[in-house]
Amino acid sequence: MNMKRLVPLVFLAIPACDSADNPLAVIPASEVVLDQASGAIQMVDQPTQLMFGPFEFLRGKGKPVTETVTLRRDDLERFGPPIMLRVWNGDENGFNRVSSASVRIDGLEVFGPADFSQSTTDLQRQIDITNGAVLSVRVASAPGSRLRIWIEGVRRAPGPFFDDFNDGDFTHDPTWTPWWIENGPTGTVSVVDEAVRFYRVGAGGRGGATGLVMDTALAVEDFPVLVFDAKAVSRSVAGGCGYRCAEHPVEVRLFLANATDTAVVTYGVNYGGAVRDYSEYNAEGWLFVYDATDVTQDTWARGLSFRLRDTWPAAETIYRIQIYGHGWDYDGYIDNVYLGPQVRP
Ligand SMILES: [Ca+2]
Ligand SMILES: [Ca+2]
Numbered sequence: 001m002n003m004k005r006l007v008p009l010v011f012l013a014i015p016a017c018d019s020a021d022n023p024l025a026v027i028p029a030s031e032v033v034l035d036q037a038s039g040a041i042q043m044v045d046q047p048t049q050l051m052f053g054p055f056e057f058l059r060g061k062g063k064p065v066t067e068t069v070t071l072r073r074d075d076l077e078r079f080g081p082p083i084m085l086r087v088w089n090g091d092e093n094g095f096n097r098v099s100s101a102s103v104r105i106d107g108l109e110v111f112g113p114a115d116f117s118q119s120t121t122d123l124q125r126q127i128d129i130t131n132g133a134v135l136s137v138r139v140a141s142a143p144g145s146r147l148r149i150w151i152e153g154v155r156r157a158p159g160p161f162f163d164d165f166n167d168g169d170f171t172h173d174p175t176w177t178p179w180w181i182e183n184g185p186t187g188t189v190s191v192v193d194e195a196v197r198f199y200r201v202g203a204g205g206r207g208g209a210t211g212l213v214m215d216t217a218l219a220v221e222d223f224p225v226l227v228f229d230a231k232a233v234s235r236s237v238a239g240g241c242g243y244r245c246a247e248h249p250v251e252v253r254l255f256l257a258n259a260t261d262t263a264v265v266t267y268g269v270n271y272g273g274a275v276r277d278y279s280e281y282n283a284e285g286w287l288f289v290y291d292a293t294d295v296t297q298d299t300w301a302r303g304l305s306f307r308l309r310d311t312w313p314a315a316e317t318i319y320r321i322q323i324y325g326h327g328w329d330y331d332g333y334i335d336n337v338y339l340g341p342q343v344r345p
Contacts, residue, residue, distance in 0.1 A: 051079050053150030054088070057137040059098070064140040066102075071151070073132040079153030085110050087123040088148040094121070098141040103149065106133050113140070127151075160340025161216070161223060161321075166194045176212035179322060183208045187325065195229075195335035198250065198325025207242060211251075211324020218318040220256070220308050223339040227305040228252060228323075230269040230334050233298045237327035240274025246290055248274075248325075249332030255320035256312055261287065263312045268292035269301065269332070287312070300333075 055069055085105065090097035097118050103111040105127055115123055139147060163174055168191050170176040178189055187200030187210030198210045230250040237247045248268035256263045264286055268275065275292035282288055291311055295301040308315050318339065325332045 048082065048084055048152035049079075049155050051075065051083070051151045051153045052135075054148045055135070055137075055150065056146055056148050057101075057139050058146045059139040059141050059143050061143045064138055066136050066138040068134050068136045071129065071133045071135060076129060076132065076153075078156055080156050081128075081154065082126045083129055083151060083153045084124050085127045086150050086152060087111060089116065089120045089122060091146060096142075096145045098139050098145045098147050100140045101147060102136075102138045102140075103147075104136045105129060107136070116141075160338055161218065162336070162338045162340070164194065164336050165191050165196055168194065170196060170212055174214065176214050176323075179209075179211055179213035179324065181207075181209040181326075186210070187330070189324075192333070195231075195333045196323065198323075198330065198332045198334075200325060200327075200331075201329050203236070203328040205238070205328060207237065207247060207326075207328060209251075209324045209326040210330075211322055213320065213322045215320050216318055218339060220315045220318060222341065223318060224309060225305060225307055225338075225340060225342055226252065226254065226267065227303055227336070227338040227340075228334055229300055229302045229336045230295065230304060231298065231300045231332065232269050232271045232295055233331035233333065234329070235270070235327045235331075236329040240272050241268075241270055241276065241292070242327050245274065245276040245292070247327040248292060249327065249330040250334055251322075251324055251326050252334070252337070253320075253322040253324070254308065254318055255322075256308065256315040256317065257319055258314050258316035261314060263287040263289055263315065265289045265291065265308070265311050265315075267304070267306055267311075268326075269295055269304065271295055271297035300335075302336075 052071055057067055087103060098116050099118050100113040101116050102109055102113065110125055110127060111123055137147065137149060139145060167173060170191060180186055184204065184206030185200060185202045187198060187208060189210050189212060190197050200208060200210050232249045235249040241247055248270040250269040252267045254265045256265055268290065270292055271294065273294055275294045277291050279287060279289040289311055291306065293304055323334050323337060
């Protein structure tokens, strides 16, 4: 293969913008390497994908300046080694190359002035970053010369979503947000004995909901199964499950979507046979699916598990999770909320 043919391939892989929406930004970018000793381009087999960038560093007219980019730990956690720092020298056509620059990670020089020349096409070196890092670049070459720099890594398989609330809170690791429907007294949500309690009293006949919500962006392919433990202590709602039998002392509601449709799936937990499975469309055209489980009152029901596509076969993404109590007065607990690849043992 000759260089002229390969150069455009590289730039297909590193579009100038770093938009997360750009599908080109995540295609493997490591097929082409310039061997510095021989000048030959080699194909290498690296399973890396774009982590950060590309960032363009342009030598301006004044004195050379050092520019920095902060790489966040949250983003790093999605990738593992080898982490490769890659540099493209000049523009797409091989002009405006840099012959002197310093590229540093957390102050340590990865590439220095000796690594750059007018014949340097690209550079790559494995680096070791696991926590947050600062990339700093100083281009000391002719005004108008430029570098494009990006970092690749091996994308980790996503771990399961899991909260056992054993740290005593719902505000950290992970972070939930209190959520309620208020119609009469506001209920309380709290962590009691390392589980979450939904509690509401004094409602009379006024329905409400009390709980927690979290926005997510989980692929159903990676997180096909929901598992949780629940304890339905008490509820006062009419008929045991209220309006359209859709009110339970413990509910997990997942907002699911695909490219065209949204479904709101509610897994209710109740006792005394006050359960009913059905689905219906609301006025906005959203599909609401109810899947309720009958359990023993005031007793932990462990490992309640559901395959999301058994409930809604078209599900592609989970974009919101709510856990809550629902009805008039209610008292319910939830624990060990899991979304992951398989039914928990
Ligand atoms: Ca727990
Ligand atoms: Ca917590």
